[in-house]
Amino acid sequence: MATTDVALREAFGQREPKRVVNNMSIQVATVNGSGSQSSNTVLLRSIFQMGVPVSGKNLFPSNIAGLPTWYTIRANKDGYIARKKEIDFVIAMNAETAQEDVMSLAPGAAVLYDEPLKLNALRTDLIFYPVPYDKLVAPVCPEAKLRKLVKNMIYVGVAAQLLGIDMAEVEKALRKQFATKVKAANLNLAAVRAGFEYATANLTKHDPYSIQRMDKTTGMIIIDGNSAAALGCMFAGVTVVTWYPITPSSSLVETLIDYMKEYRIGPDGKATFAIVQAEDELAAIGMVLGAGWAGARSMTATAGPGISLMAEFAGLSYYAEVPGVVWDIQRVGPSTGLPTRTSQGDILSTAFLSHGDTKNILLLPCSVAECFTMAQDAFNLAEQFQTLVFVMSDLDLGMNNWMSDPFEYPKAPIDRGKVLTKEDLDRMGGFSRYKDVDNDGIGYRTLPGTEHPAAAYFTRGTGHNEKSGYSERPDDFEKNMERINKKFETARAFVPRPELMTGKGKAKIGIIAYGTSHWGIIEARDQLRAEYDIETDYLRLKAYPFSREVHEFIEQHERVYVVEQNRDAQMLCLIKLDIKPELVTRLRSIAHIHGLPLDARSVTDELISMEGK
Amino acid sequence: MATTTIPTPAPKINRIGLTVLDYRGGKTTLCAGCGHNAISERIIDAMYEMGVQPERVIKPSGIGCSSKSPAYFMSRSHSFNAVHGRMPSVATGAILANRKLIALGVSGDGDTASIGIGQFVHLMRRNLPIIYIIEDNGVYGLTKGQFSATADLGSKLKTGVVNDLPPIDTCAMAITLGATLVGRSFSGDKRQLHSLLKAAIAHKGTVMLDVVSPCTTFNDHEGSTKSYKYMKDHEEPLQEIGFVPAFEEINVEYDPGTTVEVTMHDGSRLRLTKLEEEYDATNRIKAITRLHEAHEKGEVLTGLFYVNPEAPSFIDMLNVTEEPLATLPESATRPGREALEQAMEELR
Ligand SMILES: Cc1ncc(C[n+]2csc(CCOP(=O)(O)OP(=O)(O)O)c2C)c(N)n1
Ligand code: SF4
Ligand SMILES: [Mg+2]
Numbered sequence: 001m002a003t004t005d006v007a008l009r010e011a012f013g014q015r016e017p018k019r020v021v022n023n024m025s026i027q028v029a030t031v032n033g034s035g036s037q038s039s040n041t042v043l044l045r046s047i048f049q050m051g052v053p054v055s056g057k058n059l060f061p062s063n064i065a066g067l068p069t070w071y072t073i074r075a076n077k078d079g080y081i082a083r084k085k086e087i088d089f090v091i092a093m094n095a096e097t098a099q100e101d102v103m104s105l106a107p108g109a110a111v112l113y114d115e116p117l118k119l120n121a122l123r124t125d126l127i128f129y130p131v132p133y134d135k136l137v138a139p140v141c142p143e144a145k146l147r148k149l150v151k152n153m154i155y156v157g158v159a160a161q162l163l164g165i166d167m168a169e170v171e172k173a174l175r176k177q178f179a180t181k182v183k184a185a186n187l188n189l190a191a192v193r194a195g196f197e198y199a200t201a202n203l204t205k206h207d208p209y210s211i212q213r214m215d216k217t218t219g220m221i222i223i224d225g226n227s228a229a230a231l232g233c234m235f236a237g238v239t240v241v242t243w244y245p246i247t248p249s250s251s252l253v254e255t256l257i258d259y260m261k262e263y264r265i266g267p268d269g270k271a272t273f274a275i276v277q278a279e280d281e282l283a284a285i286g287m288v289l290g291a292g293w294a295g296a297r298s299m300t301a302t303a304g305p306g307i308s309l310m311a312e313f314a315g316l317s318y319y320a321e322v323p324g325v326v327w328d329i330q331r332v333g334p335s336t337g338l339p340t341r342t343s344q345g346d347i348l349s350t351a352f353l354s355h356g357d358t359k360n361i362l363l364l365p366c367s368v369a370e371c372f373t374m375a376q377d378a379f380n381l382a383e384q385f386q387t388l389v390f391v392m393s394d395l396d397l398g399m400n401n402w403m404s405d406p407f408e409y410p411k412a413p414i415d416r417g418k419v420l421t422k423e424d425l426d427r428m429g430g431f432s433r434y435k436d437v438d439n440d441g442i443g444y445r446t447l448p449g450t451e452h453p454a455a456a457y458f459t460r461g462t463g464h465n466e467k468s469g470y471s472e473r474p475d476d477f478e479k480n481m482e483r484i485n486k487k488f489e490t491a492r493a494f495v496p497r498p499e500l501m502t503g504k505g506k507a508k509i510g511i512i513a514y515g516t517s518h519w520g521i522i523e524a525r526d527q528l529r530a531e532y533d534i535e536t537d538y539l540r541l542k543a544y545p546f547s548r549e550v551h552e553f554i555e556q557h558e559r560v561y562v563v564e565q566n567r568d569a570q571m572l573c574l575i576k577l578d579i580k581p582e583l584v585t586r587l588r589s590i591a592h593i594h595g596l597p598l599d600a601r602s603v604t605d606e607l608i609s610m611e612g613k
Numbered sequence: 614m615a616t617t618t619i620p621t622p623a624p625k626i627n628r629i630g631l632t633v634l635d636y637r638g639g640k641t642t643l644c645a646g647c648g649h650n651a652i653s654e655r656i657i658d659a660m661y662e663m664g665v666q667p668e669r670v671i672k673p674s675g676i677g678c679s680s681k682s683p684a685y686f687m688s689r690s691h692s693f694n695a696v697h698g699r700m701p702s703v704a705t706g707a708i709l710a711n712r713k714l715i716a717l718g719v720s721g722d723g724d725t726a727s728i729g730i731g732q733f734v735h736l737m738r739r740n741l742p743i744i745y746i747i748e749d750n751g752v753y754g755l756t757k758g759q760f761s762a763t764a765d766l767g768s769k770l771k772t773g774v775v776n777d778l779p780p781i782d783t784c785a786m787a788i789t790l791g792a793t794l795v796g797r798s799f800s801g802d803k804r805q806l807h808s809l810l811k812a813a814i815a816h817k818g819t820v821m822l823d824v825v826s827p828c829t830t831f832n833d834h835e836g837s838t839k840s841y842k843y844m845k846d847h848e849e850p851l852q853e854i855g856f857v858p859a860f861e862e863i864n865v866e867y868d869p870g871t872t873v874e875v876t877m878h879d880g881s882r883l884r885l886t887k888l889e890e891e892y893d894a895t896n897r898i899k900a901i902t903r904l905h906e907a908h909e910k911g912e913v914l915t916g917l918f919y920v921n922p923e924a925p926s927f928i929d930m931l932n933v934t935e936e937p938l939a940t941l942p943e944s945a946t947r948p949g950r951e952a953l954e955q956a957m958e959e960l961r
Contacts, residue, residue: 237947239939239941240706240709259956264946268935271931274938276705276931280731283699283701283735286695286701286705286732287702289706290706295939298706446691447940449713449937453668453689456668459692461694
């Protein structure tokens with residue numbers, strides 16, 4: 001007899017619920033370190049393989065093992081992959097949080113739970129599915145030590161059965177997950193099957209949610225932003241990588257190490273790169289500058305606390321004009337803040353990182369595809385403009401799984417910027433390092449080791465003239481700073497252009513956003529149209545300094561909402577500094593600082609309330 | 614009227630055809646008599662005599678009077694005057710980018726032993742090929758004479774302030790951590806410093822030379838332990854250092870009873886004529902012990918403390934390709950289409 005809880009039948013009777021196909025959020029609540037990551041990935045991939053758009057977001061504690069963690073899979077036929085606030089289907093594996101997890105659900109949600117937790121006693125307006133994990137795991141996993149891990153695969157099987165996920169897809173995803181570990185794959189597969197069979201024999205489906213085959217993911221890939229960035233850096237020709245571990249950036253370099261070992265060992269068996277774990281971020285950025293100065297494509301990856309430590313060197317890069325790439329995978333600050341939560345809180349401090357009149361180029365990827373392409377942009381821009389370029393990713397993008405079209409092989413050759421060779425110097429006789437020869441603010445440099453007696457110049461953070469000689473003369477200083485500013489102005493036309501998405505007709509309301517906020521915004525715009533009949537135009541920023549389009553967009557809209565994931569409207573502040581004073585009053589801030597990925601509903605609600613509706 | 618033309622003597626040239634003038638730098642702006650200037654002179658001589666191509670040399674430095682000095686020697690070499698205490702990282706990056714460069718880093722005692730101690734420590738651990746020179750005057754010259762962390766116990770500032778913290782011995786530290794050629798000298802000891810610098814150029818790995826270099830303006834008075842007078846009175850060399858470069862064929866006999874010969878990585882030979890019977894510069898533990906002993910006894914020991922020509926350098930350990938990474942062509946640094954296709958396939 002089916003053991004679906006009596007409470008449910010009392011609440012809903014036996015009537016068939018309305019079916020909800022390919023539109024749900026599944027949340028798995030587990031304990032950090034319990035090995036649920038593999039199970040969750042298998043579940044995510046199975047849905048993806050069924051052709052249904054998905055995203056997977058891991059909400060984890062700053063802890064190695066023992067604290068609660070939640071993994072949320074959103075499947076959505078319309079392609080919305082931002083976080084959704086409401087959870088439709090909970091897999092409650094963590095006794096500690098189970099009660100709260102269940103209490104916070106909206107009526108009608110489904111709960112798959114470990115039988116002894118007796119969660120069904122908590123509410124009468126939910127659909128409960130008890131699973132006796134311990135009983136099921138023992139026969140499939142004779143080794144008691146492994147049961148804790150294998151147990152998690154059982155819920156994959158139960159969920160697959162209840163949601164109608166094809167077991168063939170589950171097996172395929174599982175084999176991929178365990179790749180070469182055939183024994184582990186078989187063991188886990190047995191657990192999945194045990195779950196599936198248990199559900200078939202004992203559970204009666206009463207929730208409305210199901211997955212049905214579609215064709216919206218054909219040919220696509222699933223990857224996290226840090227891995228995408230790593231690939232991008234490798235194809236951008238990075239040669240020197242230095243780093244100091246910090247969440248959420250570590251996996252960028254760790255993945256890069258794996259890729260480089262696979263694809264960047266030359267025919268002589270030697271590495272065409274050097275990767276060094278530095279003693280701290282001061283050393284990491286110092287090495288980036290040293291390497292960039294000597295001609296390498298150099299980079300580091302870090303998060304807010306590391307960015308703060310890099311401040312002095314950032315100014316040296318700006319003023320002595322040394323290229324390098326810094327990935328900031330933003331997390332919640334100030335201070336150590338919430339190290340495992342996402343944020344866009346480093347925008348202002350990084351734009352002006354360092355003392356004096358320092359201004360830095362920022363790139364703002366919103367997707368894994370842009371992590372890949374902007375890696376290439378970043379290295380090209382760094383060498384073209386002889387300065388640090390910061391790529392402002394975030395934890396949501398960097399560490400979570402995103403689906404994407406496959407990345408395209410770079411179209412343009414690598415641009416190494418203005419570097420004079422021995423032959424150039426033979427022809428020219430000499431050069432002035434900091435002279436604006438081409439009227440773009442950018443001087444020519446030579447690399448150490450260039451075999452010409454006139455190749456050398458003196459790189460310094462102290463005042464200098466065009467020939468890089470020490471100078472304290474006011475006119476030299478002013479001229480030099482104006483020229484460096486001219487570079488920044490030149491950069492406006494070279495950084496990635498913003499993306500404009502217009503609504504129907506002539507919208508009065510504009511939205512400006514950037515980075516991962518994008519995914520909530522596209523959904524919010526549809527909600528505004530469908531629910532409130534409000535049309536919006538949307539400009540997604542891709543870089544700082546801003547290009548012409550940003551000014552035009554604000555000029556064309558009566559009210560412009562700048563949506564971002566920080567408290568102080570940091571990007572709005574940067575825009576304010578850039579635009580005509582009379583336009584400033586058009587800007588409004590929608591800011592989010594809770595550390596969870598931005599969801600559409602919050603944006604919609606806030607915009608509506610600010611519109612006075 | 615008959616004129617006799619007196620032939621101007623051909624300028625002396627080294628083995629790569631350069632004169633000593635090709636190794637000169639800009640005019641110094643340091644104080645007259647500053648020890649740092651003498652060190653610059655010794656660097657010029659050693660580089661010239663060793664026939665080093667100036668274009669292959671880089672001169673990273675930190676911040677301080679000492680760190681300014683790269684402007685005053687070898688103008689044909691690239692310089693990078695970085696930020697205070699962080700020269701090691703900048704030098705490391707540059708050498709990673711181009712392993713063919715010869716790095717001669719200049720730092721001060723403040724730059725190294727206080728703000729930069731962290732980077733210094735880690736540089737020493739890696740055995741990166743670099744010559745790291747501390748121009749050590751026991752004070753912060755550029756900020757007008759405050760004590761540094763190498764100031765000796767009891768040393769007195771001009772103002773009468775007495776240092777009551779123990780000094781950091783950068784040589785003992787460097788040996789402990791893994792530097793492979795370590796010595797101490799004195800800017801006024803021309804011969805010893807000259808030989809040490811030549812050995813440094815021949816060495817593959819981290820060279821750490823602590824060169825006592827009096828600050829005539831802030832720390833050259835009675836009561837200072839880093840003054841010219843104090844050094845002249847107290848310097849105790851461990852050995853006499855002879856250096857025979859690889860390119861010289863001369864084979865002068867030496868007495869193996871009193872002299873030890875160490876063959877360097879490039880075939881050069883170091884001849885250490887012992888002044889102290891027992892001292893063995895290839896023994897790490899003994900070297901460290903002897904340096905600690907010197908502190909106990911209040912000796913100012915100079916000479917070559919430790920050398921190990923065999924240890925693998927950081928670049929070897931990283932298995933970096935022979936060609937400079939900096940100038941590898943795109944064909945070497947951007948994998949082909951198949952690589953991306955394969956990576957994508959794995960993610961499907
Ligand atoms: C971050 C930072 N803090 C402080 C200073 C000020 N400062 C400049 S040089 C110096 C000390 C230099 O001492 P040392 O390295 O011994 O060089 P010397 O001038 O004695 O040769 C200090 C503290 C600075 N430039 N940067
Ligand atoms: S202040 Fe001292 S260290 Fe600086 S230049 Fe003068 S003598 Fe040399
Ligand atoms: Mg000093």
